[in-house]
Amino acid sequence: MSSLQFDIAHLLAGSLVLASFMMLYQDRLYALLNVYALHAGVLALSVAWQAYVQQAPHLYITALIALAFKAIIIPVALHRIIKRLGIHREIENVIGVGLTMMAGIGLVALSMVVMLRVTPGADALAREDLAFALSVVLLGLLIMVTRRNAVSQVVGFMSLENGLVLAATGAKGMPLVVEISVAFSVLIAFIVIGIFLFRIRERFDSVDVQALDRFRGERR
Amino acid sequence: MTLDALGAILLIPTISAALLAILPGYMLAARLNIAAALATFLTSLSLFVIEPTSGQYLLLDDLNKVFIVLTTFIGFTTSVFSASYIHHEIETGRLTPAFLRFYHAMYQMLMFAMNLALVANNIGLMWVAVEVATLTTVLMVGIYRTHEALEAAWKYFILGSVGIALALFGTILVYMAARPAVGEGLDGMVWTVLVKHAAQFDPALLNVAFVFLLLGYGTKVGLAPLHAWLPDAHAEGPTPISAVLSGLLLNVALYALLRFKMMLAVNSEAIAPGPLMVTMGLISVIFAALMLYRRRDIKRMFAYSSIEHMGIIVFAFGMGGPLANFAGLLHMAMHSLTKSAIFFAVGHIAQVKGTQKIADIGGLTTTNPVLGWGLMLGVIAIVGLPPLGIFMSEFLVVSSTFARAPWLTVILVLGIIIALGGLFLRVGVVMFGEPKGKTAPAEASYVPMFTHLGLVLMAGIYLPPVLVTGFQNVAKLLG
């Protein structure tokens, strides 16, 4: 492929990582949701670009899903839920943002190291893509483990999953990509519905506030 | 794809799931459930007679043949057990018919998913199957709608999803690694093709891929420190599901892991997966063994023992070598049979005594001799005492690895004996001494439990050659 195509793909993937970083230092829920919408948008763009580059029309569907479902529906739904359940607007971090950012940078470096050891046999785009995708995944996990707040944890998971889709689309000619992205959307829908059903205000740990300090079937 | 036995064992559960979803009346549903499971089991038995040809999507080889039969068999016995179990649940009103309809449908869905995971020849398909299995079990774990149940389900759900995500990433990496060698498109995910060309794959990519797969599927296997969902899911869900979880789902996940290990075994430059697996296995064994001591909930205790055994198995495969691999496979089979039998017994006991708290159960061998001694036999089997099957596998694991890696094996042995201490410490309270709790006679179906235990006993004394040859072939492939 031409270098231009490559650069654009590269740019998009890179900006996805950037978006992850932005999510990492948000401390307001709404802002976080907006950034996530942006994240999903960028993903949709890069997927679409991959579809165009690889002449793989089915990828457009994935892109569409990403755009419609993740960039629009989910954030809106979450906005609603937050309002409905009256969840705190600010996010409690476990460790300070600064430290989190440092950790994030470390993770990105790690993923680069891991991926660049791969022999250039696999074409450059794939390698770059994978490197970025891996860092997005790791950052997503980092968000999940550094936020005490249920919704932000969900958002972290969704960004992680974006990374997966990025990787999947980056893998040229990979079958079942669409199915997988659909399956994942279903999964996420489940989670969101779960949050709504189980009235999860604060954390994953317990299904409602009263149950926060219930014993887990084991305390004496 | 023409409908052969492989297709059938996928089709029967799907159809019956659909039927059960619409069918009112739980008695009938339970019967249909049994019938469907039986049909699946019989079809799977036919695999030994006529071997269907493996296609791009489905395959049959020595590795999965035995496990398909095992899975369908335990699926069948568990459905029998579940019939008498839910009967009691309805009477005590813990479940409503509406939930039961859902329950039965989900049960067949789960069967379908696990069979698919076993026969899938496409790593993508396998991944989807495992995800479906997870989701269905999540729904069933939460079925009692108590705080603990919902929480357990939720925990399972979240950790499981992360696991799924990691596994998918690993799968993608495998595809990436394979693409240069086998070209783009579907072939890049067909397992048989992959394993044929695995020698030329990029080792570095494979390594990263294996890390993700190990963690992803390892979460399902319940290896420490990824185990967190397992004990609660076992403890809070309905007992038939605990039986299926311990007996089958863990195996299926482990099976998926094995498939990839075979791939790595072919590729010489790739890091040996051994050390990673051995480490995680030992951690799981020691951790679970120590966790056994402070348990108060009998189902949760046996869940931890499942973790321990998964650790032993992963250790065996990690050490590799024909004997250890053989032992690992044997241990998988034996553990499924034994552990599900134990959960059958525990389920009935919990119903008779009306509690799962160990402290409130006592003197079982006096009040309910059959149940009591049944569970006793199960526990004797699970801690690896002769003449039952697990003793044989543990004998092979330890004796074949000690000369190679003395200290590792000593750690394993320590874990085994600590676990034995923990289990008997608790079970002694349940079995002996003055009777405690309700002493109603159990209206239980003993057949499944004793069938399993009988099989385990037989395996401990005499292994049928067909099993042996199959396992030995696989053991060679596993390297």
Added chain:
Amino acid sequence: MNGLRDILSQGAQMSLVLGLAPLLTGFVRKVKARLLRRRGPPLLQPYRDLVRLMRKDVVLADNASWLFRVIPYLMFAGTWVAASLVPTFGNGLLFSWTADLIAITALLGSARFFQALAGMDVGTAFGGIGSSREVMIASLAEPAMLITAFSVAMIAGSTQLPTVAEFMGSDAVGLRVSLGMAFVALTIVALAENARIPVDNPATHLELTMVHEAMVLEYSGRHLALIDLSSQLKLLLYVSLIACVFLPWGTATADASVARLALGTLVYFGKLTVLGFLLAVFETAIAKMRVFRIPEFLGAALMLALLATLLRFVSGSL
């Protein structure tokens, strides 16, 4: 002919020890009395006592069992056999190989075993005291005895008393430190085993100090006579044991001429006199010790004996 002679000499040996035992006791008593400036009982008093006791009725405690009545005979027989197996005037008698030093010790052990049982049979407090103290003493004295036997046997290369005696008689021995220790140990054991001062006082009937007497408190008549006789035999046994191991000179061999045998007998009498005298002197010179000092006393014997066996290598390797 020869066989007959052997049997005769063996029989002579048995009757000799049986006949001499009370005399030795009487002799020791006499000497002790003299040392204390008393006239003391006549030499033959023990015989008189025995005969008198024999004639008396047996007064048996109500709940005494059959065992209680059998034990005196068992004790007597065991001790007598043991005593007659120790070479006295002659070596290598017909049956001398029946039991070696270890077996002799064990025979005495069984005698004591039954004696201790007898002490507990009637179910009185004193019997219990006696038995429990007796087994405590024995549990130290017997090992000391055995280990002494070991050291002697390791030096002589045999546990057969005749062989030992021959070896000791020969000049292959030389003076060895381990032998000296063994001798001291054996003496201490002998004192303890025969309930002599300082371990026990055969003359006392002070309840709290007696050991041996407490055990036989319930015995009377012929039973008591047998028990006394067997303890006298025991004393004779130990004396002649010490004699044959540590003063082995002058004992005749089995196939020696009658005159030689007679000489051997005389020599033997001589040894008995000397050792008996020494015993009496020792007993008058020393005081009885508290019961719980005894273990230390015997422990010393044990240590000495063990040291003797170990030092044997040192001197042996010289």
Added chain:
Amino acid sequence: MIAVALWSVAALLALAPAGVVLSTRPRGSIILYGGCLIATSTLCVTALSALLYSPQLAPSAILPIGLPWLGAHFRLDALSAFFLVVVNLGGVAASLFAIGYGQHEDSPGRVLPFYPAYLAAMNVVVLANDAFSFLVAWEFMSLTSWAMVVSHHRDAENVRAGYVYLLMASFGTLALLLAFGLLASNAGYDFDAIRASHPSAALTGTVVILVLLGAGSKAGLVPLHAWLPLAHPAAPSHVSGLMSGVMTKVAVYGFVRIVFDLVPEPVWWWSMVVLLVGGPTATLGVLYALMQRDIKRVLAYSTIENIGIIFTGLGLALAFKAEGLDWVAALAFTAAMMHVFNHALFKSLLFFGAGAVLGATGERDMEKLGGLIHRMPKTAFVMLVGCVAISALPPFNGFVSEWLIFQAILLSPQLPSWGLKLVIPAVGGLLALAAAFAAACFVKLFGISFLGRPRSDVAASAHETDRFSLTAMFALAAFCLIAGILPGLFIDALAPVSKDMVGNIMPHQVGLQWLTIVPIAESRSSYNGLLVFLFVALCGTAAASAIHRLASDRLRRAPAWDCGYPDANPAIQYSASSFSQPIRRVFGSVVFGAREIGEMPPPSSPLPARLQVELHDRIWDWLYAPIARAIGFATERINILQFLSIRRYLTLVFVALVVLLLVVAL
């Protein structure tokens, strides 16, 4: 021949499920024990003929069970034959005893099914010729006996005993498993292959240590003995007899089979280890026994003592074998084997006697017994025989084997290595101590529980036990005497065994004049139990008749004299603990950390004076308790992981991922 053996074992195994049914029938126990009696006697006869007439034949068989590619190998060589005799002699006696004794078993369902399986397991251990069958049978033996240990499960003590027992048993099995793992690493699991292989010295050294751990924990070597005095008394008495008299011997068999047979030429330091374990085991075991007041516990501890003696003998055999003095090795080994046989006899006898007492009075505590010789004369008689025999007193069998071991010890100067030269006499001293203590211990056991006056109503109203039990006990007693006065026969019978194991035999005994036994040379040492017995008997009877004829045979009954102040109250008698008080004073503070707390009220006050004694099993305090504490601590700490929040669990996953990625990346 081996076919007969295997069929009888199969019959026993078949009896096990039958036991479940029979336990519900009224006279079921009789049928079951009768069946066991037949099967074991068949085995016994088979093994005996194998040992006496065709020891070098060593027939073998392979069954298509067990490890699929290996099959189950069985072999009946001289060693197996000898131990089969021991096992099944015990089995016959126990079954016969149990025909009577088993009838007042309150929960037969918990004993009957396991008893035949237990017998079968012990037989299979002795017959097995490959690692897998050996270990299966070995652990199955522990399992079935465990089931019978917890048969009286309402007593929490028994359940605890069973727990400790099973734990230690599995520890032993795993140790053996590791040993076999080493041996199998270059030869496979078949014993013949292992024999043929030539492993390195370091490897065999490790194997010997592991085997000492494994077999030793089953046999009850100090410090691995802790379970034994708990478990053996807890089982029904005939099973206790089997466990103490026979199963410990099976453990000895395991040790001999591996260390003398499977691994090549020994190294001298092995024997050092064995001796340094065996001697102290003997002395400590009997010291503990001396301090107990529960009859069956006394017997259990004395088992530890005898195991110590046996292992000392084996250690000597190893030493002499390693230094090439195989004729002495033969002596020591034969002595050890004879002691195996003898101990099986009298320990079973004593446990049966204890069982009879338990059945008659319901008491195991000596302090509640007394005077039984009047109410159970026959039992008392056989118990007396057993006590004399186990105290190693002539003319019974216990003395012969100890005498032989002493003879072997006396040959230690011949050894080149100085370590052994100095250690062996010391060990001999320990054995001598042990023998003396044993005498004291059994004077106490018999004197307190059978002599004197009854200390409780149950003891006063006891009654003689049943025919079958008496038959069994009298048979064993007779064997004790025969083995004591005709040891030559047994020594010669053991010749093929020692030929196989140490490569040489003791001089041929039968046919020497007067049936004397002469271990090395007449001039060195000889013993003639027969003559000693005859002499004692003759002198005794002669004296008796002479006195009765010449002097007087009159006899009056009167109240006890007791220095003038007899007391009617039986409590005045010496009790078990007061009897052992002097020895406790001497050794207790060192060995048990014994403390006597006495409270003497002032002269005026009516309060009774009290004395209570604290004994500690130092080994338990120093070895087992710390382990238990460590486990408790670890579990406490790690248990937190059950209560984390999902986020923390996710963190675990995350950390694991990062770590693994780092591993791969670097």
